[in-house]
Amino acid sequence: MGNLNLAVIIKNPGDSAQFLLEKQKQPPKFGDEAYDSYVDSNLWDLPSADLPSLEDGTRSVNALSIAESCSEEIDLKNFDLDSTLIRLLASLGIEFSDVGEWSFVRYVVEPEFGPDSCVPTCFLSGKLLDTDKSLQDNCKWMSMEACFDCLLDAKPGGDRVGPLVLLGLGDGSMKQKLAPSLPVQEYPPGVMIVPMRSRTLKPFTTTNLVVFAPENVSVDDQERDFVIHGDALIVDPGCHYKLHIELKKIADALPRKLIVFVTHHHRDHIGGLSAIQESNPDAILVAHVKTRNRIDGWSGNYTPVSGGENIYVNGQSLTVIFAPGHTDGHMALLHNSTRSLIVGDHCVGKGSAFLDIRSGGNMTEYFQTTYKFLELSPHVVIPMHGRVNLWPKHMLCGYLKNRRSREESILKATEDGAQTLFDIVSNVYSKVDRSFWLAAASNVRLHIDNLAVENKLPEGFSIQKFKASCGFSFVVRWAAGYIGSRIPFKINKPGLIMSVIAAGAGYFLLYTCKKKNTIES
Numbered sequence: 001m002g003n004l005n006l007a008v009i010i011k012n013p014g015d016s017a018q019f020l021l022e023k024q025k026q027p028p029k030f031g032d033e034a035y036d037s038y039v040d041s042n043l044w045d046l047p048s049a050d051l052p053s054l055e056d057g058t059r060s061v062n063a064l065s066i067a068e069s070c071s072e073e074i075d076l077k078n079f080d081l082d083s084t085l086i087r088l089l090a091s092l093g094i095e096f097s098d099v100g101e102w103s104f105v106r107y108v109v110e111p112e113f114g115p116d117s118c119v120p121t122c123f124l125s126g127k128l129l130d131t132d133k134s135l136q137d138n139c140k141w142m143s144m145e146a147c148f149d150c151l152l153d154a155k156p157g158g159d160r161v162g163p164l165v166l167l168g169l170g171d172g173s174m175k176q177k178l179a180p181s182l183p184v185q186e187y188p189p190g191v192m193i194v195p196m197r198s199r200t201l202k203p204f205t206t207t208n209l210v211v212f213a214p215e216n217v218s219v220d221d222q223e224r225d226f227v228i229h230g231d232a233l234i235v236d237p238g239c240h241y242k243l244h245i246e247l248k249k250i251a252d253a254l255p256r257k258l259i260v261f262v263t264h265h266h267r268d269h270i271g272g273l274s275a276i277q278e279s280n281p282d283a284i285l286v287a288h289v290k291t292r293n294r295i296d297g298w299s300g301n302y303t304p305v306s307g308g309e310n311i312y313v314n315g316q317s318l319t320v321i322f323a324p325g326h327t328d329g330h331m332a333l334l335h336n337s338t339r340s341l342i343v344g345d346h347c348v349g350k351g352s353a354f355l356d357i358r359s360g361g362n363m364t365e366y367f368q369t370t371y372k373f374l375e376l377s378p379h380v381v382i383p384m385h386g387r388v389n390l391w392p393k394h395m396l397c398g399y400l401k402n403r404r405s406r407e408e409s410i411l412k413a414t415e416d417g418a419q420t421l422f423d424i425v426s427n428v429y430s431k432v433d434r435s436f437w438l439a440a441a442s443n444v445r446l447h448i449d450n451l452a453v454e455n456k457l458p459e460g461f462s463i464q465k466f467k468a469s470c471g472f473s474f475v476v477r478w479a480a481g482y483i484g485s486r487i488p489f490k491i492n493k494p495g496l497i498m499s500v501i502a503a504g505a506g507y508f509l510l511y512t513c514k515k516k517n518t519i520e521s
Contacts, residue, residue: 003051010099010127024390036397047091049087098129111195114386152189179194193211195209196247209238226310227286263343277298284302321341327361345384346370347383363403381396437482448463
């Protein structure tokens with residue numbers, strides 16, 4: 001039996017509309033002022049903790065008193081509820097005896113964002129019994145109305161409210177209307193995220209479809225500077241063709257004046273465009289012109305954007321951000337009222353995003369885009385793969401630090417005499433399995449380009465020699481090392497390796513000559 005996340009809704013004895021929120025701990029610092037100077041604003045959310053299961057067959061005493069109100073999906077008697085509640089309340093400066101009227105609220109299973117397992121959350125409600133109880137500095141009372149005001153009128157650097165409030169106290173009506181058969185996360189309010197299976201790269205298996213469909217929002221007469229307006233907007237419909245029926249259901253549930261925003265052209269971000277067009281032929285595609293030129297099969301309306309434009313969706317504004325780095329036409333989108341930043345593949349929920357060198361991926365532009373995102377002071381980052389990130393500045397600085405650290409290793413290799421792509425990769429990635437070296441080679445090439453732009457390469461390093469080593473020469477040397485690392489020692493490895501390479505080279509030359517003769521004829 002896996003663990004649960006336990007969240008508690010402690011009601012104010014003096015005001016039934018208010019409940020207790022806890023200030024969430026900031027992520028650990030990097031120990032470098034260049035990154036630690038960027039600090040995310042305070043995040044307040046329902047108190048929560050991991051709820052471990054009971055392995056020895058014992059039953060929780062407190063769970064017995066609320067088990068009757070639980071849903072059939074969860075049996076709290078099998079979890080260590082007693083000690084978890086005591087520990088959780090103690091962190092708030094509250095004794096267990098200070099809270100009464102415990103009851104089960106709901107059980108929510110997180111959508112499959114990946115790559116980690118989904119985390120279910122059990123919400124319990126209790127009432128603080130002592131009306132004169134003073135709160136610690138890390139706690140405060142808030143009403144749902146105040147939480148919505150904070151979420152929907154977000155200010156750069158202002159206090160934020162976390163997702164557990166919506167999960168535990170929201171009505172979820174929009175989720176049911178949008179995709180009743182699919183797991184949907186709503187956070188911030190009005191921002192629907194639907195992870196859908198796609199042909200994406202491991203470790204992820206889904207692409208997040210983001211949906212905006214605000215209702216009954218009045219348009220500000222002073223806000224008329226927009227490139228396009230509609231009643232609903234979706235971002236990156238990239239699901240697998242087997243889910244096109246579900247995607248059509250989502251499109252059918254949305255208003256007909258639909259905007260389709262695409263961050264970039266990769267198949268796991270545009271795989272469902274045909275389904276959208278079949279469902280709504282009047283939908284308008286919005287993308288950078290370099291992205292549009294790489295998309296086949298869209299014959300409908302198209303509006304080009306290059307960054308800085310405003311999009312209005314039923315009165316709400318979103319600002320288009322030019323965000324090259326992953327590709328040369330990569331775009332992001334900032335939902336202004338909630339400060340939610342949709343970053344495409346600039347960041348992912350876990351690990352590092354790769355840059356597509358074949359589609360204009362550029363490390364210098366990637367760094368510039370990351371700093372641009374930091375200056376926007378987003379309240380939340382929404383990647384297209386993985387979970388929403390609640391600590392945007394920390395996440396972005398982590399990307400900067402990791403890539404700068406890798407770049408320093410690459411620079412050190414060149415200073416030690418490495419001149420070719422293979423020499424640099426084998427030096428920097430010596431502890432990484434050779435099967436990953438092909439992907440690493442692309443990363444090294446982008447870093448070398450950035451070091452050249454910043455004029456940091458050593459004086460004796462030849463860019464011409466390096467570029468000459470990036471093609472067939474690298475593949476041959478990598479293949480020799482890769483095959484050699486997997487052949488038993490008793491076999492004559494040098495002879496076998498050279499035979500394999502010679503055969504491969506012969507096949508390549510034969511294929512080239514045949515292709516040339518075909519063209520000439």
